[in-house]
Structure formats: structure tokens, C-alpha cells
Amino acid sequence: MPSHTRRERALEERRELIVRTARELAEAEGWEAVTTRRLAEAVDYSQPVLYGHFKNMDAISTAVALEGFEELAAVLRTGRERDGLRGLAEAYLRYAEEHPAVYDAMFVRHTDLLFGQVETPEILRTTFGEIMAAVTPFAPDDPETLTEVFWSSLHGLATLANGSRLRPTHHQQRLNHLIAAIGHP
Amino acid sequence: MPSHTRRERALEERRELIVRTARELAEAEGWEAVTTRRLAEAVDYSQPVLYGHFKNMDAISTAVALEGFEELAAVLRTGRERDGLRGLAEAYLRYAEEHPAVYDAMFVRHTDLLFGQVETPEILRTTFGEIMAAVTPFAPDDPETLTEVFWSSLHGLATLANGSRLRPTHHQQRLNHLIAAIGHP
DNA sequence: CTAGATTGTCTAGCGGTGCTAAGATCCGGT
DNA sequence: ACCGGATCTTAGCACCGCTAGACAATCTAG
Structure with a gap:
């Protein structure tokens, strides 16, 4: 045995x-x-x-993605506890910048790992929940929609920055704008 | 002859x-x-x-992307003239939804067609300029940074929606949130 | 009008990809 | 010592991007 x-x-x-x-x-x-x-x-x-x-190559990158979700959920939590919405945003963008390949596996490559589905793995919900926890104070009556918007903005900043489509210099200013926009309704 | x-x-x-x-x-x-x-x-x-x-396969998808930039610049202009920031945002997201493959060629696939470079084709500047024209009223002293943020948000919404990572139902509500956030500083 | 050069196009092939069937090899139980 | 099953590898398929060289058609010069 x-x-x-x-x-x-x-x-x-x-x-x-x-x-x-x-x-x-x-x-x-x-x-x-x-x-x-x-x-x-x-x-x-x-x-x-x-x-x-x-079962195939995609399943391997999916496994890498799942590792990434574990890590991202953890750093988001730490960032949020340190400095709320801003801390979470900084943690998100830093993770995407430091692990671009993992980030790609999570959000850009294959399609068979989806949010908002019945079959969505728990860790994906947890990660989304971290963002929602930081956003809820600014939209207590419908946090989910604002969470999608905030997440999309972070995702856009992350991917466009990783693809050298944004000026490398104004990272902090962009973050300030975003936090100001979401944080002051 | x-x-x-x-x-x-x-x-x-x-x-x-x-x-x-x-x-x-x-x-x-x-x-x-x-x-x-x-x-x-x-x-x-x-x-x-x-x-x-x-010269290779990438050059073909780049040619498709350039066509896309022409079209996108045109619909952004029309949308902006119709309804300012909101009209432009609606036009952007509609274009991305209706031409997902062209959108991918423009912003997701290959890397050799970049913004903010010396060698950036004129049509890319024009497209970015359209977004900036709609954003400038809300940040007259530094429009470029807010433009990058707004564009990133639109890009995030477009790609996550195309990848079925956002609820298909709350399209308009998300747009409302984004416009409200950027539009009321 | 013919001979040769130039242009245009295709066939065939190289080294790579994801993936799999079938053979070789090892290893535990009797 | 041997057999059976698990385990791993070899060898192959159909596809990929890309290109060298054969071939045909057209134009030019005499």
C-alpha cells in the first residue's frame, strides 16, 4: 500500500x-x-x-494559470489590507508586470477558463472577490458592475503596458487618475 | 507605359x-x-x-490591422461628434465587438505596430488623437495621461467581453460607470 | 519571325509544430 | 525464473511558416 x-x-x-x-x-x-x-x-x-x-498543451498553460490565480489572490489581499483600492491596484499591476507570461496564461491566452460560469473554479471567484472587496465601499448597492469596470481598467493598463503600447514613464500618474475616477463617484 | x-x-x-x-x-x-x-x-x-x-504572415495581419485603424478612427470621430465621450466609448466597444479578429490584429496579436514610437504610422496617431479629443475637456492640463487611462479601460472592457469574461448582460451599466468615473473628476 | 532574357508562378522540400500508435523495457508477484 | 502489466520511447502523421529551384509565359532585340 x-x-x-x-x-x-x-x-x-x-x-x-x-x-x-x-x-x-x-x-x-x-x-x-x-x-x-x-x-x-x-x-x-x-x-x-x-x-x-x-490532455494537451493548453492544459499545461491552464495549470500555470491556476498557480497564477493563487498567487494573484494572495498579493491582492495583501495590497488591499495595506492600502485599500490603491494598494490592490498597485499589487495587480505589479504582478502583471513581474509575471507577464503567467498573466497571459490567466487572461490573454486560451479561453477554456472562464469567469462567471457555473463551472468556474473557486480560486477564480476568490480572486474576483478580492477586487470586489476593495471596490464595494464605492458602490455598496451594486459592487459587481463597478468591479467589472475596475478590473477591466486594470487589465487594459496591464496588457497595454506589457505590450509597450503606453508610455513607460507615466505609470504612477495613470494609477492616480484611475483611483481618483473610481474612488470619487 | x-x-x-x-x-x-x-x-x-x-x-x-x-x-x-x-x-x-x-x-x-x-x-x-x-x-x-x-x-x-x-x-x-x-x-x-x-x-x-x-515579407511574412505577420505582415498580412498588420495590413488588416491598418485597415482596422482607418475604420476605427472614422467611427470614433462619428461617435464623438454625436455624443462626446459617451458616443466615442460606445463606438469603440461596438467596433471591437463587431470585428473581434480585426481588433485582435490591432491590439492583441503581433507587437511590431506600436504607439508612441517615432516610427508610429500617422493613422495610429490619428486614432489616439480621436480618443484624446473626447477626453481633453475633462483634463485640459494633461490630456495624454487620462487618454491612456480611458483607452486602457475601453481596451480592457473590449477584450474581456470578447473573451466571455464579463457578464453579457450589464454592458450599458458598465459603460455608465466608466463615463461617470472619467467624466466627473 | 526567331532567339534569348526577363518575369511570373508553381512544385517540392526543409525543419518545425501538436499529438498518438505501437513497440521496447522494466518491475513486482507467483 | 518467468510472466503480466505498467511505463516509457521510437517513429510517425498531418499540419505549420517559409524558400530554392524548375518551369512557363511574355517581352525585347536582331
């Missing part, structure tokens, strides 16, 4: 190795560099081993 | 055929379906003909 759990632990470890390696490869060279061949070579197994753990 | 211009006109027509077909294919089945083989077959030429007009 203990061999059974040991086997399972070995499998789980290898699964984590795959996800970690995929994430490192994506952060280092972008998701287009994460191919089954390169990933298999990096973890020192053949390609079919990957398919023993994940 | 007239044969020269006729030849050039034929080339230009074929170039437009390629761009138009790529756009239709992308709108119908997404950009991942726009491959050199399928596109070549759709225009009834072999693949190398595509490379006579464009």
Missing part, C-alpha cells in the same frame, strides 16, 4: 516539474517557445509523458 | 484580395485558421505568391 502512495507522490512531483518548467520557459522566452519537444527535453522525458499528465 | 501602370494595378488588386481574404478568414474562423496554405488556396494562388506581397 505505501508503494501505491509513493508512486502517486512521484507522479505528482513529475507533474509539478512539468508545470514549473513550462512556466520558467514561458517567462524566459515567451509562450511560443513552450513546445512539447522543448518542454519534454527540459524535463528529460519524451513527449508522450506530457500527455500522460495533461 | 500604360502597361506598366496596368501591371501595377493588377498587383495592387491582388494584394487587396489577399488582405480581404485574410480578414474574412480571420473573422470567420479566428486567426489560428489563417495559414499560408489555406490563404493561398482561398485566393487561388500558391503560397510563394503571398511572399511576393508580404
Whole structure:
């Protein structure tokens, strides 16, 4: 029986190795560099081993995304506790800037991990709940709609900044504008 | 000599055929379906003909994006003249919703078409200028920063809505919130 | 009108991709 | 010692972006 759990632990470890390696490869060279061949070579197994753990390549980036949601929920909570709406916004934008590949996996790439669905994983609700907790004081009667707007604004700032489509210099001023706009109704 | 211009006109027509077909294919089945083989077959030429007009596949989606900027600048202007900031925002979000593949080519896919650079094509400045013209009344002393924020918010709403990450029902309410936030400083 | 050069287009191929069937190998239980 | 099942790899398919070289058509010069 203990061999059974040991086997399972070995499998789980290898699964984590795959996800970690995929994430490192994506952060280092972008998701287009994460191919089954390169990933298999990096973890020192053949390609079919990957398919023993994940049904396809998208499932691997989804696993990375789920890790990201855990981390994002945590940093949002810390930021919110430190400085409310502004602290949360800073934490969100910092996370997106520091982990662009993970952020892409969470919000830009594949489509099969959705908010607002019945099947939405708990951690996605938790993450959204963090934003809502920071926004609620400014729209107590309908926090959900303002949360969507605030989140969209953060998402827009994050993706356009990551894609070098905003001036790199005015980060703080943009944040000031956004906080002022949402915070003073 | 007239044969020269006729030849050039034929080339230009074929170039437009390629761009138009790529756009239709992308709108119908997404950009991942726009491959050199399928596109070549759709225009009834072999693949190398595509490379006579464009240096690679990215250049084709860039050509589609440039068409999109022309159209977007026009609808933004119309919307702004009709109803100021709100009219522009409605026009922006409607364009993104009705032409998701073109919108992706403009703002989500490739990276070699950037704002705020020295080499930025005039039409990109014009489009950004449209947004700035609508925003300036609300921040006369530094319109550019608020424009970036407002544009980011619109971009976030557009992409998250296109990716089914926002409730499909509260479109108008979200817009109301955003206009109220930016419009009343 | 013919011969040669130029232009235009296509066939065929390279190295890469995601993914999988089928064979090889290892390992525990009898 | 052997067998059966789990595990891993080799080898392959159909597709991808992209390009070299063969081929055909057209234009130019004599």
C-alpha cells in the first residue's frame, strides 16, 4: 500500500516539474517557445509523458494559470489590507508586470477558463472577490458592475503596458487618475 | 507605359484580395485558421505568391490591422461628434465587438505596430488623437495621461467581453460607470 | 519571325509544430 | 525464473511558416 502512495507522490512531483518548467520557459522566452519537444527535453522525458499528465498543451498553460490565480489572490489581499483600492491596484499591476507570461496564461491566452460560469473554479471567484472587496465601499448597492469596470481598467493598463503600447514613464500618474475616477463617484 | 501602370494595378488588386481574404478568414474562423496554405488556396494562388506581397504572415495581419485603424478612427470621430465621450466609448466597444479578429490584429496579436514610437504610422496617431479629443475637456492640463487611462479601460472592457469574461448582460451599466468615473473628476 | 532574357508562378522540400500508435523495457508477484 | 502489466520511447502523421529551384509565359532585340 505505501508503494501505491509513493508512486502517486512521484507522479505528482513529475507533474509539478512539468508545470514549473513550462512556466520558467514561458517567462524566459515567451509562450511560443513552450513546445512539447522543448518542454519534454527540459524535463528529460519524451513527449508522450506530457500527455500522460495533461490532455494537451493548453492544459499545461491552464495549470500555470491556476498557480497564477493563487498567487494573484494572495498579493491582492495583501495590497488591499495595506492600502485599500490603491494598494490592490498597485499589487495587480505589479504582478502583471513581474509575471507577464503567467498573466497571459490567466487572461490573454486560451479561453477554456472562464469567469462567471457555473463551472468556474473557486480560486477564480476568490480572486474576483478580492477586487470586489476593495471596490464595494464605492458602490455598496451594486459592487459587481463597478468591479467589472475596475478590473477591466486594470487589465487594459496591464496588457497595454506589457505590450509597450503606453508610455513607460507615466505609470504612477495613470494609477492616480484611475483611483481618483473610481474612488470619487 | 500604360502597361506598366496596368501591371501595377493588377498587383495592387491582388494584394487587396489577399488582405480581404485574410480578414474574412480571420473573422470567420479566428486567426489560428489563417495559414499560408489555406490563404493561398482561398485566393487561388500558391503560397510563394503571398511572399511576393508580404515579407511574412505577420505582415498580412498588420495590413488588416491598418485597415482596422482607418475604420476605427472614422467611427470614433462619428461617435464623438454625436455624443462626446459617451458616443466615442460606445463606438469603440461596438467596433471591437463587431470585428473581434480585426481588433485582435490591432491590439492583441503581433507587437511590431506600436504607439508612441517615432516610427508610429500617422493613422495610429490619428486614432489616439480621436480618443484624446473626447477626453481633453475633462483634463485640459494633461490630456495624454487620462487618454491612456480611458483607452486602457475601453481596451480592457473590449477584450474581456470578447473573451466571455464579463457578464453579457450589464454592458450599458458598465459603460455608465466608466463615463461617470472619467467624466466627473 | 526567331532567339534569348526577363518575369511570373508553381512544385517540392526543409525543419518545425501538436499529438498518438505501437513497440521496447522494466518491475513486482507467483 | 518467468510472466503480466505498467511505463516509457521510437517513429510517425498531418499540419505549420517559409524558400530554392524548375518551369512557363511574355517581352525585347536582331
